[in-house]
Amino acid sequence: MILFPLLLLAQAAAPAEDAPLPSLSARENAERFERCADLAIDEPQRAIDEASAWRMSGGSFAARQCLGLAYAQLERWVPAATAFEQAAHEAEVARDGAAANLWLQAGNAQLAAGNAEKAQSAFSAALGTGALQGLSRGEAHLDRARAMVALGNTAGARTDIDRALEFAPADPLAWLLSATLARRMNDLPRAQKDIGEAVKRAPDDASVAYEAGVIALKSGAEDAARAAWKGAIAAQPGSPAAKASEQALTQLDGGVAQPVAAKPVQPAAAKPAPSGR
Template structure:
């Protein structure tokens, strides 16, 4: 699922550290051998590894897609960093939020993103991505109207991120604002023309707008662009349904 991929990407290490070589080694080990990384990071923690050691534990759990233990480790790291200032607490809260979101805990995820944004440390692209992450959590909670503000802030801060435009288009479609949905999916497609998720959403918007031919072309594009992906599988199902409806005689 795209959500799991995004959460794993959000867990990529980018700290400002007192011991960069040790953290870098632990983070690399977390990606390649997470069990060993957890063992070594726990030993490091007992020796005073602090927030960095806990962050490495979180990275290792994330590599195993054990999202809730990962989130717990990132939250512990964030709280420790708030005291020690060893690394950025805000970045750690973002990692915690993404892990919570990947684990299906949207309420806890939003709380983590709130904590990250409340610190006022994030600027530029990281700030935009944090707003986008909080919007994803808000949508997962079914609060569509509440997500629009964060998505619009993300679009202003990271306008070249196709995901921001894709999520904005999806939100607009779900709110029955098809004009905004079409505008934003066009922007997403311009930035990521081969993304099956973008093509899938373009088809979803087209079918609601009464353009089945355009929907068919978009869904076929999703399948061709990234065969076997989750978006391609969904697009194939949508095409099958469209074919069935087209074959059903009216009246």
């Protein structure tokens, strides 16, 4: 989403109106994007320079997208979000179907930067394009739900998660977040049902096991909680969920009734498949 945030620091100055940028063919832009996106993973600073030069030599919105990927790799989420947003606007002007994916990347970058309101707007823009279908539409609803939770809008988050389950019923993260939200809303029957669905789909995921333990403890099943947390530690030792499970077991042994909730994961904006270039 599966995995996810204002001025561009490396944006070149705009050329004079009487000196238009040269243009590259769709094939040239697609090939250059692949090279630049790979560079963004291995050498992000070089990718920033490459994307900026590419823009000046007639690059399409794909050049801004590569810039966003490079900033995301450096965890510079605000300029990454700006680059993705500008790329999305350019793609919309070009009537290119890549706009929806670019809005999703912008939303995840804003969420990683802690800008939940801007993230929600970006995810809404992605959904508003009408280009997302099936799993991708479900994941967009799930992303927007995460932004709504951060904003304290639990009712809106519930609606979006239910939509995500409609479009992406096989996604264990959707069931996990649904269970977590239900627990926070004190709907334990729904939380138990949904965490059960998450466990079916991801039996070795520590985050799922951790949440299963929290729900079990809140439901009064201490032994089940212990078993779930031990399972999380065994499944993915050293992971954030495993560490949270260790803390929860320590607190339970110390007589603390409810463990501290694990810190939610904020996925970075991932490299997408090229589209429409």
